Amino acid sequence: MKIIDIQEIDNLISLLREMNYLVVGPTIQNGAIIYSQITTSKDLPIGYTDDQSPGRYRLIKDKKESYFNYVVGPQSWKKFLYPAIQKLYTAYFKNNKLEIEREENPTTKYAFIGVRSCEINAIEIQDRIFFGGEYQNSRYKGLRKNCFIVAVNCSKANSNCFCTSMNTGPEVKSGFDLVLTEVINNSHHFFLIDSGSEKGEEVLSKLNTREPDKESLELGNKVIEETKKQITKQLETEDLKDILLRSLESPVYDEVSKRCLACGNCTMVCPTCFCMTVEDYTDFFKTKAERIQKWDSCFTLEYSYIHGGSVRVTTGSRYRQWLTHKLASWHEQFGTSGCVGCGRCITWCPVGIDITEEATKVRRIAEFQTTSMEEI
Numbered sequence: 001m002k003i004i005d006i007q008e009i010d011n012l013i014s015l016l017r018e019m020n021y022l023v024v025g026p027t028i029q030n031g032a033i034i035y036s037q038i039t040t041s042k043d044l045p046i047g048y049t050d051d052q053s054p055g056r057y058r059l060i061k062d063k064k065e066s067y068f069n070y071v072v073g074p075q076s077w078k079k080f081l082y083p084a085i086q087k088l089y090t091a092y093f094k095n096n097k098l099e100i101e102r103e104e105n106p107t108t109k110y111a112f113i114g115v116r117s118c119e120i121n122a123i124e125i126q127d128r129i130f131f132g133g134e135y136q137n138s139r140y141k142g143l144r145k146n147c148f149i150v151a152v153n154c155s156k157a158n159s160n161c162f163c164t165s166m167n168t169g170p171e172v173k174s175g176f177d178l179v180l181t182e183v184i185n186n187s188h189h190f191f192l193i194d195s196g197s198e199k200g201e202e203v204l205s206k207l208n209t210r211e212p213d214k215e216s217l218e219l220g221n222k223v224i225e226e227t228k229k230q231i232t233k234q235l236e237t238e239d240l241k242d243i244l245l246r247s248l249e250s251p252v253y254d255e256v257s258k259r260c261l262a263c264g265n266c267t268m269v270c271p272t273c274f275c276m277t278v279e280d281y282t283d284f285f286k287t288k289a290e291r292i293q294k295w296d297s298c299f300t301l302e303y304s305y306i307h308g309g310s311v312r313v314t315t316g317s318r319y320r321q322w323l324t325h326k327l328a329s330w331h332e333q334f335g336t337s338g339c340v341g342c343g344r345c346i347t348w349c350p351v352g353i354d355i356t357e358e359a360t361k362v363r364r365i366a367e368f369q370t371t372s373m374e375e376i
């Protein structure tokens, strides 16, 4: 563990750029924290924090000139590793012969700055999806293997965070190249920094660091402990998978369908959701066609279209598909939960539907062996 002064963040960005990384970090765009290319610390949301609750997000001025005192915003790092729109190939005729031109896999080396513990867990979940089994997504795998992760321990949680229930935060424990803890109070503003890989150690050795004293280390620990105390939302995960799979006819899903707009926001903002569709486009003269892969959502009617009709015609059945996949059948598919407790789906649901509350209602109904919503 070392200490760097706040000015050293610029050196870190420059070093990564010299190593041919495309440096991406938090910026302010359209009133939200958006991950985007950064070239200097001035691009960071210095002096801003956020206020989140179900269906609500506001960026507000912080009392301090903090660099990372916000919680996760609407976008996750999947927008770089698994972009919303990707061209797969172009087909065209040449000399009366059909030619297929596959898109080359990108070779971009991303350095992500400001990755939170829940987000590292989400990336590792997507690793299992895209290259943990027999079928491998070479595009994702190539980008991921080239990635450099500068994690940040959270100095703040909001009322939608429940990472402690999912065992995914707020302290960064693994999966990083470098990890920062921002210490800021009346008399101090510095970062504790540690490496978690050889690549991270190499970068750290080139920064201007100093040894931390006991007080600095204690201040760093306090940041994490204070953040943990702010997390009040909980999801009881004990036996949850079995309860959800036993409760597919729970009245909760009919009730939630009266509020859910089936807009799919929850799936778009979720850092682990990976559903996609493939669409073909032809040009005006029908001389070439392009096959495009796009994010899709289990909340659309078309997503469950199978040979003549959709399987999930009601909004309740689509909500059930999403919730039971995240918290139950994901375990069977990938060996973990599909939820890291980041709270994005709660913040960005326009009607504030809360996955922890709905799962808890299903649990209560199952435990009380009732079919009545009123009794729980």
Ligand code: SF4
Pocket (backbone or CB within 6 Å): 266, 269, 270, 271, 272, 273, 326, 338, 339, 340, 341, 342, 343, 344, 345, 346, 355
């Ligand atoms: S389901 Fe919601 S809380 Fe869980 S990882 Fe996805 S967006 Fe975050």
Ligand code: SF4
Pocket (backbone or CB within 6 Å): 259, 260, 261, 262, 263, 264, 265, 266, 267, 299, 345, 348, 349, 350, 351, 352, 353
């Ligand atoms: S739960 Fe909320 S965000 Fe998700 S589809 Fe329904 S209304 Fe949209």
